[in-house]
Amino acid sequence: MKKILLLGLISCLFLSCKKEHKIANVERAFYYWKSDNWNISQKEDSISKKLNVKKLYVKFFEVDYSDAMGNFPISKTQLYLYNLDSITIVPTVYIKNAVFLKSNQASLDTLADNVNFLITKFYKEKFREAKPLTEFQMDCDWTLKSKDNYFYFLKKLKSISQKEISCTLRLYPYKYPDKMGVPPVDKATLMCYNILNPLQNHTKNSILDIDELESYLDTDKIYPKHLDVALPIYSWMQVYKNEQFSNVIYTDNKMVKKLLKEIKPLWYSVTKDTVINETYLRIGDKVKFEEIDARKIEQTIHLLKKYVSFDKNTTVSLFHLDDEQLSNYTNEELSGFYSAFSK
Incomplete structure (x- = not known):
């Protein structure tokens, strides 16, 4: 009887841990x-x-x-x-x-x-x-x-x-x-x-x-x-010029990714001079792209x-x-x- 109660208690505890709050x-x-x-x-x-x-x-x-x-x-x-x-x-x-x-x-x-x-x-x-x-x-x-x-x-x-x-x-x-x-x-x-x-x-x-x-x-x-x-x-790009943080840009992900080359996870290099939301990006500028x-x-x-x-x-x-x-x-x-x- 004690074993059944113990198993029941363990089961209840397990289920309560899995329960989601809708x-x-x-x-x-x-x-x-x-x-x-x-x-x-x-x-x-x-x-x-x-x-x-x-x-x-x-x-x-x-x-x-x-x-x-x-x-x-x-x-x-x-x-x-x-x-x-x-x-x-x-x-x-x-x-x-x-x-x-x-x-x-x-x-x-x-x-x-x-x-x-x-x-x-x-x-x-x-x-x-x-x-x-x-x-x-x-x-x-x-x-x-x-x-x-x-x-x-x-x-x-x-x-x-x-x-x-x-x-x-x-x-x-x-x-x-x-x-x-x-x-x-x-x-x-x-x-x-x-x-x-x-x-x-x-x-x-x-x-x-x-x-x-x-x-x-x-x-x-x-x-x-x-x-x-x-x-x-939302997503944003943190722009770094000469290895120093410059500013943040909010933009369309699909459009901006065409201008970036991945260096490592989250980090990209600008491949073409361009202007995005009044920010001038030069070839070689680094971007931390978070989406x-x-x-x-x-x-x-x-x-x-x-x-x-x-x-x-x-x-x-x-x-x-x-x-x-x-x-x-x-x-x-x-x-x-x-x-x-x-x-």
């Missing part, structure tokens, strides 16, 4: 992260509709800091959208960590007032046909030194706006909430990309490395907030379902809505990134 109702979303005078193209609009996307996280602006100006907004979007009666717009603001390292409570009170004012003003001007504004999302790579100020700001913004407040959540604070704290928000979006420092990890894909991802997700702790999730559907294919995203979804306990209703976002980046996937693949969470 999402019953997936709300499909995109991030829209373009600034200045960009607008959604016909292709981007068409794909969104075909995928039945019902939510857009739109970066309204960023907040930076300087000793001369204090906290100030930059990179404002001029996006206009029409026929928005079925779309939920979530205004998103990226705030640089320096803002919270340099601010006191009085300036954070002012910042919360200004963020609320600017979001509300812009929303009324540009998205009059959209659903009523219900949520703000804040995006910040907070650190131990900035944590208290950032959390204070989030509480103040909630009080002033009377809106649902969400924030982005990187993998490190997800795994170590006791050390990094849990932000005082209604919910958080787990960002499954930009895992490594691209300039310090030359042999790994800094956007998304599966082994690194699993090391962060593999934790016994259940995060004490509702978690949505965001996946990367995310459909298989890598499918592996990511498998790990998320294995380790993360999702609520019944969860938003799955793809970062980000850009026709060049979308061209790297079929519509079936893009749709599958959403539906896989329910299978």
Whole structure:
């Protein structure tokens, strides 16, 4: 009898380890992260509709800091959208960590007032046909030194706006909430990309490395907030001139690969003088080309379902809505990134 019970216990433990956490109702979303005078193209609009996307996280602006100006907004979007009666717009603001390292409570009170004012003003001007504004999302790579100020700001913004407040959540604070704290928000979006420092990890894909991802997700702790999730559907090239890092280019993978010769995994040499997105590439320039294919995203979804306990209703976002980046996937693949969470 004891042997049967022991075998039963072992079997249950084994099955529980293999159990995947499915999402019953997936709300499909995109991030829209373009600034200045960009607008959604016909292709981007068409794909969104075909995928039945019902939510857009739109970066309204960023907040930076300087000793001369204090906290100030930059990179404002001029996006206009029409026929928005079925779309939920979530205004998103990226705030640089320096803002919270340099601010006191009085300036954070002012910042919360200004963020609320600017979001509300812009929303009324540009998205009059959209659903009523219900949520703000804040995006910040907070650190131990900035944590208290950032959390204070989030509480103040909630009080002033009377809106649902969400924030982005990187993998490190997800795994170590006791050390990094849990932000005082209604919910958080787990960002499954930009895992490594691209300039310090030359042999790994800094956007998304599966082994690194699993090391962060593999934790016994259940995060004490509702978690949505965001996946990367972008690629980039890190350009090196004379062995020194120059800049990053986002581009169409198929087009740019015709101009590159592989040196070693992830690394290429430019074979023809050319201009890509206002960057002049010379023969011999080196490029670290990091791309995310459909298989890598499918592996990511498998790990998320294995380790993360999702609520019944969860938003799955793809970062980000850009026709060049979308061209790297079929519509079936893009749709599958959403539906896989329910299978």
